[in-house]
Amino acid sequence: MPSYEIGTIRERLANWVEASRPYAASGCVASYIPELAKSPHHALGISLLHASGESATAGDCGNRFTMQSISKVFTLILALMDNGEEEVFRKVGMEPTGDNFNSMLKLELVRPGIPFNPMINAGAITISSLIRGSSPEEVYRRILDFLRVLAGNQRLSCDEEVYRSESETGNLNRSIAYFLKQNGVLSGNVEDVLDVYFRHCSIQADCSDLARMALVLACGGLDPQTGTRLIPRRYVQIAKTFMTTCGMYNASGEFAIQVGLPAKSGVSGGILALVPGQYGIGVFGPALNDKGNSQAGVHLLEVISRELDWSMF
Template identity: 45%
Template sequence: MPGTEPLDLQAIVDDIHRELAPRLGEGKVADYIPQLARIDPKRFGMAVVTVDGQVFQAGDAGLPFSIQSISKVFTLTLALGKHGENIWKRVGREPSGSAFNSIVQLEHEHGIPRNPFINAGAIAVTDRVLAGHTPREAIGEIVRFVRYLANDEDILIDAEVARSEEATGYRNFALANFMRAFGTIDHPVDHVLGVYFHQCALAMTCIQLARAGLYLAASGSDPLTGHSVVSRQRARRINALMLTCGHYDGSGDFAFRVGLPGKSGVGGGILCVAPGKAAIAVWSPGLNQNGNSLLGSLALEMLANRTGWSVFGA
């Protein structure tokens, strides 16, 4: 149980890294995207960026990796900024209880995806980001937004990963065509998915990713620049969706074990938010059966236990 003494976050992060080191390589790397299958499964990075700008890191925190579905947090933020609450006419806000790429639920629910963090929901959100833009412009807007959040111009899209996803993304094409038939998405499917595959192929380090998520830890404003990103209410709602829907059908277990809003990606990354305290990013490519980073989830559970940062109390 954390006491009243100030936390030594660097010591906590170092201890977690050391304790997990014998288990590096556990889990299954996402091999259905050929470029991701090539990643060294023994990589592990962790970064904590506090709301006062301190950075604590361990392992491969400075190595870029494919953020994949973590990008859905940033595109949802963008789409809400452009279209406001109208977004919720196209996508729900409930946990899915199904795999991230399930098509069954879409049929039952007349083409309205259950939430913005499963693939179908994220594709519907990307369609809204695309409104009024060419695909190239929309991709540029997403990259500029993430660079702005991270305060780092060096963030890029990994073109090889984007091509790899496009070449193998048959199920995403099926989901998008299904939604187009129901009128959930407006733009040509190949345009929407072109943008979607590129946003998922953003390459970021744990340090950049934690920095980019800091606005969600600080009531919607970047605490280091003072810039307002979203309203306090919208930041709270994005965090609520991350807590309930951010880990596919493993979201309940993650809330149970970690108790922090988070969003995972099949590249092995997880972005987590400790409201009022910090943003945390972990990366370990081996996934558990729900498609979430196995060691990354464990690292965040250990961090929450040692800091008392769970939103449900210490």
């Protein structure tokens, strides 16, 4: 996997963004969460952060958006740090589903009835129940503090309007959570667990924040500035594997072929991706394709990966 000078990337990045922006026209912003329907349809931005600390940005990279499913990568890591692998994977599986991220079909059809992986909603809700804390507020605060450290940004916070919108309209997630509770998978009070889940999905970030979080993963869990270990290397390996196999919903196989980088998307249009040992990447493009991934954002990553020969495969 070649390494390119950041200056070379800076010279070309704006052109790549503008070449990919028209692809947003064929996508749709998420409307099942009413607040997300207000997102700017044609926005597209990207931030890349190199392990040296140098960065490159282009497009609408200053727009703030909620992390949504991108937060699932980091709640998984926090649950692993709290409980260890054996306990976490007693409740959540390790395999792709091939179904939509909010499907509960296989919970009933495939025994033993645990979610297939931590990146789908059922898995992420279960993971939220495994993070330690004496109250939903404490659990959420631990997640937020963890993300602030990884992003190097103490100003990260919850978008209260999106949180309320998700909480008020999240009936399918409630159905999933109560089904998990009935099957003995979910521990604790269901509404408390859902409150944590809705809140961590509603944490706001921008492309630079995502790039910094991704760079920690690209560096094997080390703070890229100080070399301090923030995440055990083993848990970074697990997270990057799930990003590769499940991170782009049921388009993860296609993304692996076309882009070839670990990534995680969210229905707000964000994508967190990384080039191992080199770059953290944050993308924002709220117009989604039919799989729930940023239409223009995916195209942009395809172009960059192809032009820079970044695929791991």
